[in-house]
Amino acid sequence: MLSSPVPPDEPSPRTAGAGRYAPSPSGDLHLGNLRTAVLAWALARRSGRAFHLRIEDLDVDRSRPEAAHRQVEDLRALGLDWDGEVVWQSERGAAHDVAITDLQERGLAYECYCTRREILDAPRAPHSPPGAYPGTCRDLDPVQREAGRARMGELHREPALRLRSEVATWTVQDLFAGEVTGAVDDLVLRRGDGVVAYNLAVVVDDAAIGVDQVCRADDLLSSAPRQAYLAHLLGVTQPEYAHVPLAVGPEGRRLAKRDGAVTLRDRIALGETPADVMRRIGASLGVDDCRTARDVLEHWEPGTLDPAPWVVDLAG
Ligand code: GLU
Numbered sequence: 001m002l003s004s005p006v007p008p009d010e011p012s013p014r015t016a017g018a019g020r021y022a023p024s025p026s027g028d029l030h031l032g033n034l035r036t037a038v039l040a041w042a043l044a045r046r047s048g049r050a051f052h053l054r055i056e057d058l059d060v061d062r063s064r065p066e067a068a069h070r071q072v073e074d075l076r077a078l079g080l081d082w083d084g085e086v087v088w089q090s091e092r093g094a095a096h097d098v099a100i101t102d103l104q105e106r107g108l109a110y111e112c113y114c115t116r117r118e119i120l121d122a123p124r125a126p127h128s129p130p131g132a133y134p135g136t137c138r139d140l141d142p143v144q145r146e147a148g149r150a151r152m153g154e155l156h157r158e159p160a161l162r163l164r165s166e167v168a169t170w171t172v173q174d175l176f177a178g179e180v181t182g183a184v185d186d187l188v189l190r191r192g193d194g195v196v197a198y199n200l201a202v203v204v205d206d207a208a209i210g211v212d213q214v215c216r217a218d219d220l221l222s223s224a225p226r227q228a229y230l231a232h233l234l235g236v237t238q239p240e241y242a243h244v245p246l247a248v249g250p251e252g253r254r255l256a257k258r259d260g261a262v263t264l265r266d267r268i269a270l271g272e273t274p275a276d277v278m279r280r281i282g283a284s285l286g287v288d289d290c291r292t293a294r295d296v297l298e299h300w301e302p303g304t305l306d307p308a309p310w311v312v313d314l315a316g
Contacts, residue, residue: 017212018083019044020052021075022202025060025068028263031312032217032247032255034078035281039244039305040215041080042297043175052209053080054087056202058195074264077274078281079292084209092205096196099204099234100189103163108233109189111159112137113148132185138164152192161190163230170225170232175242176305177218182225203227207236218243219254242302248309255312262312284310 021037023029029037044051053075055068072086103109114122114136122134140148152159163186171181188197206214214224221243228238249259256262261270267277275291282290284306287299 016210017047018050018052018210019047019213019215020054020206020209020211021080022054022056022089022205022216023071024056025065025071027067027257028265029071029074030247030255030262031264031277031281032310034074034264034277035247035284035310036215036217036244037075037080038078038278038281038293038296039242039285039300041082041293042300043215043242043302044213045297047213049213050083050210051081052084052087052211053082054089054205054209056198057088057090058198058201070265077264078278079274079294087205087209089201089205092201092208093196095204095208096201099200100161100196103189103233104161108164108166109161110138110140110164110186111145111148112162112186112188113152113159115155129183129185132183133162133187135186137162138186157192158194160188160192162186163189163233165226165229167229170229172224172228172238173240174221174224175240175302176307177221177241177243180221180224180241182222184226184229187226187230199223199227199230203230203234203236206239207231207234210237212237212239213242214239215242215244217246219246244305245307245309247312249312252309252311259312260314262314 019040021040023033041051053072055071057068060067100109118136119133122136124132124134128134137148149159165184165186167184169181170184171179174180187199189200190196224241224243231238247255249255261267264274264277278290278292278295282288282296285296285300286304287296290296
């Protein structure tokens with residue numbers, strides 16, 4: 001459910017709060033990722049917030065950190081800066097564990113023995129959102145839990161840990177989408193393979209660095225209500241959100257390698273410079289003759305952001 005957008009905030013001196021960019025190091029950043037990073041940085045800086053860079057490397061091959069280092073270099077090349085050291089999510093395990101233990105001790109977490117197939121096949125309430133957990137393991141008695149664990153053992157799997165949500169929906173404020181109310185289900189906190197779930201990690205890690213403004217691509221808008229609810233449960237700041245349009249290729253599909261030379265490095269290999277790439281990003285934001293991220297900071301008006309996906313035309 002969307003309501004009319006709130007007016008974008010005006011540049012104002014502030015001392016507290018922070019924005020951030022939080023890429024997953026699964027490959028080089030493409031033009032859409034870079035535009036989101038520039039917007040996150042510009043929104044934070046124009047409101048006097050600090051800005052942080054966090055590499056979300058929980059779910060990638062950490063034996064190959066080069067991908068993350070390349071992302072860091074690319075962001076610098078466009079003129080972005082950040083406060084403090086780059087944060088590596090994989091080093092934040094202790095804080096994730098503290099939050100999960102807190103929820104467990106308050107009776108707000110339970111083990112789930114379902115397989116993916118069982119969740120997909122389970123009957124669910126008529127209006128529950130697609131993919132929402134149907135609650136199968138929420139209210140099992142101790143005997144049923146023993147049976148669930150035994151079954152997991154046979155499958156050589158560990159149970160996942162889920163949030164015992166006490167709400168069905170939660171409302172967040174988005175700078176561009178306005179007031180957004182979305183579904184909250186019994187989301188996974190820790191997966192069966194032991195990896196902390198993105199929704200938990202992002203909330204804990206944002207709070208730890210004082211983030212009160214989350215700018216990212218709008219494919220994550222539907223995750224914002226459940227993340228804000230988790231923040232509420234953990235007693236930390238519920239950020240203001242600023243979801244920005246995804247970049248798409250000429251066929252309207254999410255921008256990807258198949259669309260050609262879509263990364264900064266691809267563009268440089270073709271003879272372009274970071275300034276050329278910034279000019280392209282600036283043009284998509286209505287900022288002419290951009291050469292560095294600072295030009296976006298100085299000349300971009302958030303209220304003018306086109307809510308439609310950014311169609312990247314590499315011929316242009
Ligand atoms: N790591 C996520 C991604 O690269 C973004 C998470 C976030 O900004 O909350 O899609």
